[in-house]
Amino acid sequence: MSGPTRSPARNPTLADVAAAAGVSLSTASLAFSGNKPVSEETRERVLAAAGALGYAGPNPLARNLRRGRSGVVGVAVGRLSTAFRDPAALPMLDAVSEVLDAAGLGLLLMPEGDEHAGLPLDAVIYDICGSETWGAYDDLVARGVPLVVVEGPAWAGATYVDVEHRRGAAEVARHLHDLGHRRVATLTLEASHPQREREAGLRDVYPDAELVGPCASDLVAAQRMVGAWWDGGGEASAVVCQSDVQAAGVVLEARRRGLDVPGDLSVAGFDGVATPWLDLELTTVVQPLAEKGRATARAALSRIAGEPVDDVLLPVRMRVGGSTGPASHAT
Amino acid sequence: MSGPTRSPARNPTLADVAAAAGVSLSTASLAFSGNKPVSEETRERVLAAAGALGYAGPNPLARNLRRGRSGVVGVAVGRLSTAFRDPAALPMLDAVSEVLDAAGLGLLLMPEGDEHAGLPLDAVIYDICGSETWGAYDDLVARGVPLVVVEGPAWAGATYVDVEHRRGAAEVARHLHDLGHRRVATLTLEASHPQREREAGLRDVYPDAELVGPCASDLVAAQRMVGAWWDGGGEASAVVCQSDVQAAGVVLEARRRGLDVPGDLSVAGFDGVATPWLDLELTTVVQPLAEKGRATARAALSRIAGEPVDDVLLPVRMRVGGSTGPASHAT
DNA sequence: CGTTTCGATCGAATCGATTCGATGCTATCG
DNA sequence: CGATAGCATCGAATCGATTCGATCGAAACG
Numbered sequence: 001m002s003g004p005t006r007s008p009a010r011n012p013t014l015a016d017v018a019a020a021a022g023v024s025l026s027t028a029s030l031a032f033s034g035n036k037p038v039s040e041e042t043r044e045r046v047l048a049a050a051g052a053l054g055y056a057g058p059n060p061l062a063r064n065l066r067r068g069r070s071g072v073v074g075v076a077v078g079r080l081s082t083a084f085r086d087p088a089a090l091p092m093l094d095a096v097s098e099v100l101d102a103a104g105l106g107l108l109l110m111p112e113g114d115e116h117a118g119l120p121l122d123a124v125i126y127d128i129c130g131s132e133t134w135g136a137y138d139d140l141v142a143r144g145v146p147l148v149v150v151e152g153p154a155w156a157g158a159t160y161v162d163v164e165h166r167r168g169a170a171e172v173a174r175h176l177h178d179l180g181h182r183r184v185a186t187l188t189l190e191a192s193h194p195q196r197e198r199e200a201g202l203r204d205v206y207p208d209a210e211l212v213g214p215c216a217s218d219l220v221a222a223q224r225m226v227g228a229w230w231d232g233g234g235e236a237s238a239v240v241c242q243s244d245v246q247a248a249g250v251v252l253e254a255r256r257r258g259l260d261v262p263g264d265l266s267v268a269g270f271d272g273v274a275t276p277w278l279d280l281e282l283t284t285v286v287q288p289l290a291e292k293g294r295a296t297a298r299a300a301l302s303r304i305a306g307e308p309v310d311d312v313l314l315p316v317r318m319r320v321g322g323s324t325g326p327a328s329h330a331t
Numbered sequence: 332m333s334g335p336t337r338s339p340a341r342n343p344t345l346a347d348v349a350a351a352a353g354v355s356l357s358t359a360s361l362a363f364s365g366n367k368p369v370s371e372e373t374r375e376r377v378l379a380a381a382g383a384l385g386y387a388g389p390n391p392l393a394r395n396l397r398r399g400r401s402g403v404v405g406v407a408v409g410r411l412s413t414a415f416r417d418p419a420a421l422p423m424l425d426a427v428s429e430v431l432d433a434a435g436l437g438l439l440l441m442p443e444g445d446e447h448a449g450l451p452l453d454a455v456i457y458d459i460c461g462s463e464t465w466g467a468y469d470d471l472v473a474r475g476v477p478l479v480v481v482e483g484p485a486w487a488g489a490t491y492v493d494v495e496h497r498r499g500a501a502e503v504a505r506h507l508h509d510l511g512h513r514r515v516a517t518l519t520l521e522a523s524h525p526q527r528e529r530e531a532g533l534r535d536v537y538p539d540a541e542l543v544g545p546c547a548s549d550l551v552a553a554q555r556m557v558g559a560w561w562d563g564g565g566e567a568s569a570v571v572c573q574s575d576v577q578a579a580g581v582v583l584e585a586r587r588r589g590l591d592v593p594g595d596l597s598v599a600g601f602d603g604v605a606t607p608w609l610d611l612e613l614t615t616v617v618q619p620l621a622e623k624g625r626a627t628a629r630a631a632l633s634r635i636a637g638e639p640v641d642d643v644l645l646p647v648r649m650r651v652g653g654s655t656g657p658a659s660h661a662t
Numbered sequence: 663c664g665t666t667t668c669g670a671t672c673g674a675a676t677c678g679a680t681t682c683g684a685t686g687c688t689a690t691c692g
Numbered sequence: 693c694g695a696t697a698g699c700a701t702c703g704a705a706t707c708g709a710t711t712c713g714a715t716c717g718a719a720a721c722g
Binding site for chain 2: 065223
């Protein structure tokens with residue numbers, strides 16, 4: 001026995017395996033990757049040696065450096081608890097994850113605030129509708145990391161996935177107008193691209209729609225906001241919200257005040273998510289959430305592959321539920 | 332001008348920057364990392380050269396190979412839409428993310444099913460209470476990737492973070508017993524470590540507690556399950572649930588059938604999450620969700636650092652809300 | 663029987679940094 | 693004034709693979 005060249009503490013490398021199997025480093029690599037034919041006998045010898053040495057396969061870090069890819073796509077969301085509290089975010093992210101998985105890519109969550117510089121990302125998906133500035137943007141551009149923006153601000157070099165916010169909002173507005181509503185108020189989101197588009201859609205029909213106020217897509221926040229508005233003398237026969245969660249909050253607050261929905265008040269939402277704890281199906285604009293996620297992930301994949309990618313605009317569909325009805329003459 | 336050595340298409344490397352700045356590769360590296368002192372003048376020359384060449388800083392892939400770290404921690408959750416629909420999951424994951432971010436680590440979501448082999452992970456957090464087998468486990472062990480298991484199955488080599496399920500469940504049971512309840516039924520989760528523990532706690536007080544059935548932590552599923560049980564002649568003065576979402580489902584279904592909570596029926600939950608759409612505060616077992624997340628992330632960090640790590644057992648606290656009351660004589 | 667082809671294997675270059683040890687140089691000390 | 697630090701810089705080794713081009717022997721070809 002000659003003295004061992006390798007410290008036994010160190011993890012075995014492909015070179016160790018190759019040596020143990022009596023083949024060259026390149027052949028051992030081929031035996032694992034299968035990128036070129038290797039005789040059956042050699043492959044078995046290599047795998048046997050690997051097993052004996054406790055070698056678990058090629059080191060991903062080294063592979064990544066060689067390939068120039070990390071196999072990871074970053075997804076910028078807001079603060080996690082905020083981002084995922086919105087039930088509309090889940091089906092979307094779920095679909096993203098599904099498509100990425102199928103392509104063998106991982107999904108890295110990038111909470112707001114952290115710049116995440118120093119992590120090797122093959123592409124980044126920006127899905128924070130709220131914020132329109134982003135510290136990491138310049139760095140990504142400098143590094144040439146493909147960026148896919150979902151319903152977001154216009155940034156140079158990014159691919160866009162968007163939804164027909166304006167058409168959807170206008171359709172709901174028209175529906176309310178057809179029901180005779182003349183005095184309409186709207187609960188908005190923070191200033192953002194979707195908000196601007198939706199408000200434009202609403203004002204296509206109701207140029208004078210009153211503003212209840214900007215509000216997170218949160219049940220309690222919406223309740224408070226509309227409550228305060230009513231307390232302040234606000235009046236409307238219909239309230240148009242920018243999410244179903246907001247709409248549910250308005251319904252709950254209306255009932256708390258003895259108003260019947262839709263008898264005394266019509267309420268419309270946005271997104272088309274399930275609200276099983278509400279005994280009412282909301283009138284809303286149904287977004288193709290899963291398709292949005294898929295389109296987003298596919299765009300990222302194409303950009304990674306270096307293919308040209310078109311921006312995507314997804315259609316919406318109004319769903320008339322039980323939360324809107326004819327305007328009563330009283331209001 | 333001598334012919335360029337480098338193809339202009341290629342991204343600049345640190346070597347290019349060093350050459351342009353007229354310093355050695357190692358000095359250029361030091362100028363960026365600051366791991367050793369570099370004269371102010373040299374640093375500026377290097378940074379200027381980097382700017383001129385459009386060099387965005389050291390390639391993370393190369394850095395990672397050198398350090399032997401990827402800077403990414405995997406978090407195994409179930410299917411995303413399922414995992415995050417449970418409101419108890421969010422504060423936990425949020426805290427994990429916060430601690431990892433502070434340490435400069437990224438968080439990679441590992442949905443069930445995908446083995447995610449080939450991704451370089453510095454550690455993995457396993458937070459799927461439902462499933463007790465995991466295809467990726469052997470591979471992680473073989474690679475020596477630290478594993479932190481949250482309320483999960485016992486696996487060799489893993490660090491555990493758990494919660495006093497049994498004590499919490501027993502405390503709720505005792506509370507109900509004190510209120511005079513003698514006929515208690517329980518809605519369970521799928522077979523899992525927390526479920527077994529909690530059921531043991533319940534049976535410490537009510538050995539004969541009746542089983543409504545196993546059920547996902549989902550409002551509608553719980554409603555259906557308990558509804559079917561009542562339809563089948565099930566009777567109880569109190570229903571103990573394994574999550575607040577389940578409990579809310581039971582409350583809703585009870586009311587739908589004209590039962591008053593807590594007048595006719597007491598309902599207890601678990602987790603201690605907010606249910607703002609319920610006009611009732613649930614009696615429940617409050618878990619320190621954020622602390623659970625922090626402890627989990629800290630354990631992962633310590634394991635990555637190679638430090639010895641103790642398992643963690645987190646305390647719970649019963650919160651008596653308006654969903655439980657004295658047993659009525661009728662039932 | 664000489665030559666071309668093909669499959670298996672190998673050696674060496676490469677991916678893009680970090681870091682150890684050595685070197686030269688200028689202050690500090692006795 | 694000579695020895696000793698101490699700082700800035702550099703060259704070379706290293707992390708652990710993948711892959712291009714070359715080599716070699718055997719089979720297929722004219």
